[in-house]
Amino acid sequence: MDNIKTQRHILVVDDDRLVLAALSRGLRDAGYRVSAAADGESALKIVDEDAPDLALLDMRMPGMSGIELARRLRERVPFLFLSAYGDADTVREAAEQGALGYLVKPLDIGQILPSLQAAFIRAAEIGALREKESQLTTALAANRETAMALGVLMERKGIDRKRAFELLRTHARSTRRSVQSVASELLDASEKLNINI
16 A cells, blocks of 8 residues: 555544445545544544544534534645535535535545545645745744834934844844844834833
């Protein structure tokens, strides 16, 4: 078996115990580590304890529907929907929730394995994009703080932007800290000074 597959953890959520057992067994036989849940609440507990790499969610379940479960998992676990219904409205609803795919029951393990592999690849791409977005957001926030600190220095010292940046950078080097951390400290001090006035 492919070593990558044996390391992948799939959560299967379906209220039909026969489908749940057959799908779980088939995926285990295909080399995946499988957790099974018959309802949304049980699925959430599994995710909290041992987050899967991918979830297969039944669309229509009593209690918490697959759609509601998908909303709760959306930022945490990539998912595909399982359903006995393949009509356009149901598929569109699944796509709107961020599903990586839609599998129509009855399921044949051999036929769904390529869909699972495609979902794993797409999930990795989405994860990389989210990480990049997070890094950019952090960088933009740091740049904004630095720009604001430069503005404070320019106003208080009556100097231009280049000279203000040199002062900030010199202080950062002398204290062996980043320009961003010195800028943040300067803004905090400036804020406290303004509050106390």
